Amino acid sequence: MRPSTPRPASLAALLVVLAALVAGCSGIGTEGSTGGYVSGSRFVTFVDPEDRDQAPVLAGDDLDGQPLSTEDLAGRTVVVNVWGSWCPPCRAEAPVLNEVSEQYADQGVRFVGLVVRDNIDAARAFERRFETPYPSIMDEGGRMQLGFAQSLPSQAIPTTWVIDAEGRVAARIVDPELRASTLAGVIDDVLASTPGPSNGGVEGGDG
Template sequence: MSLRRPRIHPLAVLLVALGLVLGSCGGGVDDTSGDGYIGGVKKITPVEPQDRVAMPELTGVDLDGNEISTADFEGKTLVINLWGSWCPPCREEAPVLREVSENLADDNVQFIGILTKDKPAAAKAFNTKAGITYPSIVDEDGRLQLAFAKSLPSQAIPTTWVIDKNGKVAARIIDDQLSVNTLTDIITWTRKSTP
């Protein structure tokens, strides 16, 4: 009797991995929503204070063409959201981001978007319609999206990072059904756990 394990072909592994990546980027079909997005993606990755690494400085231009840098918000807790107006889950989470950003506006918390794979005019129109007033940095070449590669890299669009007041990456959120309570709890945990 042979106890050999079956061999998995490398192409099968690649196809499964590719399917997971495409599914998390909204490439699937969901008959109930009609927007071409597969739900069910949820991953929250908190980082304990002693294990946090510094966030790279993000610089560029905002949707109006003005220079912007995360260094402008030194000492604040930052909530950085990778998004595009073309992205169904980004559009779905926009009201949550707007509400939490408004609720915490006076609490030394700054929201910043990273606009990826999109035109500033389309993003500006979307933000106006959604009531979003916090700035977004235009990421024309994908450089900003890759900036988190040494800490908690983006694995999907949208991805949200929470940066502590010391400029270190405290959490990454990939959640297609992000709620006000979940986001607020993660920001609160970040603030309380940061020395």
């Protein structure tokens, strides 16, 4: 058996993620179309349903030490936001994320944060300051962030992904001046594009 060798695509994706982590906060977005991806604006990349890749499972303890896994959110639309307490755009968009997370809670949409390049005390202080209503996981070394490398890799911090109810990466937002209307519009598009039972009709607790 020949020894396995790294796939060029994986190496390239890793370099993209590492570059984003080194650069820290950034406002670089995406323009135009790439393959099956259709970009609605400079900052939003929307993936046609037939071209979507499965999202990685995000799992770990939240900032209160409680276990959290996106596997438990199967059948729901999930919004994943990468942030750090040290990042000015993250602080600026926190009220937007809070507002939209509460706006869509009754529709079964769930939000999860990934905390990068931070320490738990600073992250907890950030959540207290902004009264964040959804949980976050410490992403040591950006390993969970790297899980999006084969679908829509992170290009900056903050980055927000929307995962559809079938567990596929449907959209990415990299916008240094994120507005509630932008995020809500992307969520609406993802909800409308995913066939089957509505997210609000998922059985089994609040999730």
